Amino acid sequence: MTTPILRRTAADLAAAIRTGELTAVEVTETFLAQIDAVDDQVHAFLAVDGERALETARRVDAKREAGEPLGPLAGVPIAVKDLLSYVGLPTTAGSRILENYRPVYNATVVQRLIDNDLVILGKTNLDEFAMGSSTETSAFGPSHNPWDLDRIPGGSGGGSSAALAAFEAPLAIGTDTGGSIRQPASVTGTVGIKPTYGGTSRFGVIAMASSLDQPGPCARTVEDAALLHEVICGHDPLDSTSIDQPVPPVLEAARSGDVRGMRIGVVTELGGEGYAPGVEQRFQEAVALLQDAGAEIVEVSCPHFVYALPAYYLIMPAEVSSNLARYDGMRYGLRVGDDGANSVEQVMTLTRGQGFGEEAKRRIILGTYALSSGYYDAYYGSAQKVRTLIARDFDAAFAQCDVLVSPSTPTTAFRLGERVDDPLAMYKADLCTIPSNLAGNASASFPCGLAPEDGLPVGFQVIAPPMADDRLYRVGAALERALVQRWGGPLLDGAPLLAHSLLAPTDEEK
Numbered sequence: 334m335t336t337p338i339l340r341r342t343a344a345d346l347a348a349a350i351r352t353g354e355l356t357a358v359e360v361t362e363t364f365l366a367q368i369d370a371v372d373d374q375v376h377a378f379l380a381v382d383g384e385r386a387l388e389t390a391r392r393v394d395a396k397r398e399a400g401e402p403l404g405p406l407a408g409v410p411i412a413v414k415d416l417l418s419y420v421g422l423p424t425t426a427g428s429r430i431l432e433n434y435r436p437v438y439n440a441t442v443v444q445r446l447i448d449n450d451l452v453i454l455g456k457t458n459l460d461e462f463a464m465g466s467s468t469e470t471s472a473f474g475p476s477h478n479p480w481d482l483d484r485i486p487g488g489s490g491g492g493s494s495a496a497l498a499a500f501e502a503p504l505a506i507g508t509d510t511g512g513s514i515r516q517p518a519s520v521t522g523t524v525g526i527k528p529t530y531g532g533t534s535r536f537g538v539i540a541m542a543s544s545l546d547q548p549g550p551c552a553r554t555v556e557d558a559a560l561l562h563e564v565i566c567g568h569d570p571l572d573s574t575s576i577d578q579p580v581p582p583v584l585e586a587a588r589s590g591d592v593r594g595m596r597i598g599v600v601t602e603l604g605g606e607g608y609a610p611g612v613e614q615r616f617q618e619a620v621a622l623l624q625d626a627g628a629e630i631v632e633v634s635c636p637h638f639v640y641a642l643p644a645y646y647l648i649m650p651a652e653v654s655s656n657l658a659r660y661d662g663m664r665y666g667l668r669v670g671d672d673g674a675n676s677v678e679q680v681m682t683l684t685r686g687q688g689f690g691e692e693a694k695r696r697i698i699l700g701t702y703a704l705s706s707g708y709y710d711a712y713y714g715s716a717q718k719v720r721t722l723i724a725r726d727f728d729a730a731f732a733q734c735d736v737l738v739s740p741s742t743p744t745t746a747f748r749l750g751e752r753v754d755d756p757l758a759m760y761k762a763d764l765c766t767i768p769s770n771l772a773g774n775a776s777a778s779f780p781c782g783l784a785p786e787d788g789l790p791v792g793f794q795v796i797a798p799p800m801a802d803d804r805l806y807r808v809g810a811a812l813e814r815a816l817v818q819r820w821g822g823p824l825l826d827g828a829p830l831l832a833h834s835l836l837a838p839t840d841e842e843k
């Protein structure tokens with residue numbers, strides 16, 4: 334029996350389109366039909382552009398028929414987080430203030446998808462301006478975790494992760510400022526990669542915290558993520574922080590999965606109290622599997638990681654307060670109260686008052702305070718010093734080992750509503766992911782099983798030194814392989830493990 338289109342990997346779909354076994358049009362139609370069937374329950378998408386998707390698919394099929402060469406992911410559908418500018422659709426950042434904003438240029442990442450003939454299905458939901466860990470701060474309502482629709486799909490990129498887990502798309506783009514690719518991947522049983530800072534272009538990505546933001550690939554398998562990584566990463570002269578070096582050999586690493594002799598450091602500070610037992614258990618098992626695969630396991634202490642969260646919640650809001658100053662109702666986006674009776678200042682105040690949600694306002698206020706002349710040294714300045722100490726912890730750790738590992742997030746998916754009124758509890762979802770953003774290194778989350786207590790996915794975080802992104806894929810591939818041997822699927826294609834009804838059963842399963 335052939336695998337149904339929805340369950341096939343992006344690598345497999347691309348190969349089938351290249352050989353003519355499938356057309357890009359039928360692949361695209363299949364995913365659009367799945368979106369139609371399940372997205373009213375999942376709410377992964379803010380906008381779907383079926384017409385343009387099919388147009389692209391037809392162009393790919395025509396190219397093939399004409400014998401033109403096709404790229405490694407040509408004709409494969411993809412969902413894009415609504416923080417990246419894409420001409421022809423609104424780019425909202427999940428905010429009322431940009432509700433009807435239509436960008437006039439494409440983000441570099443989006444342009445590379447287009448140039449490589451990927452089929453963009455639409456834009457996915459996110460927390461407002463990517464602030465959050467659950468999609469609940471989205472002005473357009475939350476997304477739902479396909480494993481349990483009453484639970485969060487992670488955030489801020491919960492739309493992208495939910496789209497993957499609900500088989501609405503085989504690939505997606507996310508952005509990660511403090512964990513928004515890795516934490517959603519963790520709680521939905523998918524793969525999420527935060528490339529080295531400067532590895533992917535931020536050009537055309539709506540800025541939240543410019544020194545931390547990084548777009549990256551989201552997928553259901555390690556190889557699929559690597560294929561997408563190679564398409565979107567690499568130097569961009571339009572982004573002054575883009576690194577002018579070759580992209581690390583991620584696809585080769587994903588296909589090898591050889592971890593023999595690799596030194597893997599388990600971070601002491603990222604575990605123990607506050608971590609769910611099932612998360613700890615699956616994490617320890619994954620470490621043991623990597624050891625069986627030939628890696629050497631060492632324990633590493635990074636003493637300043639305990640200050641990462643407070644440092645992040647000063648630096649990030651500081652940058653937010655500056656980046657979000659541009660939404661003044663004058664240049665683009667929402668404008669409220671422009672009726673001739675109000676002054677410019679009043680229009681700005683009304684626009685920002687009505688356009689921003691609570692979390693955005695909270696961070697603008699926090700950031701403005703941290704940057705104010707009387708408190709700059711005490712708050713922002715101290716946080717920057719902590720940032721340096723964390724970077725030094727990483728340097729010392731990477732002198733002892735090739736990669737660091739930890740759980741991706743302390744718990745499995747929590748319930749929608751559970752943490753909305755408790756920002757500190759919400760912020761803790763990024764306890765393990767934030768250090769990598771502060772230091773700018775490469776980091777990923779890979780599925781490593783289901784927590785026995787609730788049957789929900791657990792994520793395994795891998796961290797590599799800057800521009801050693803290939804090591805993430807090497808470890809991810811080794812883990813994926815070991816889990817396939819153990820369970821017949823690392824909860825990826827593993828339909829039996831997908832404890833939800835969003836994927837129609839195959840004939841064999843009926």
Ligand code: GLN
Nearest residue numbers: 463464465510511512513
């Ligand atoms: N959840 C974190 C925050 O709210 C991270 C967000 C992100 O990575 N975009 O800031």
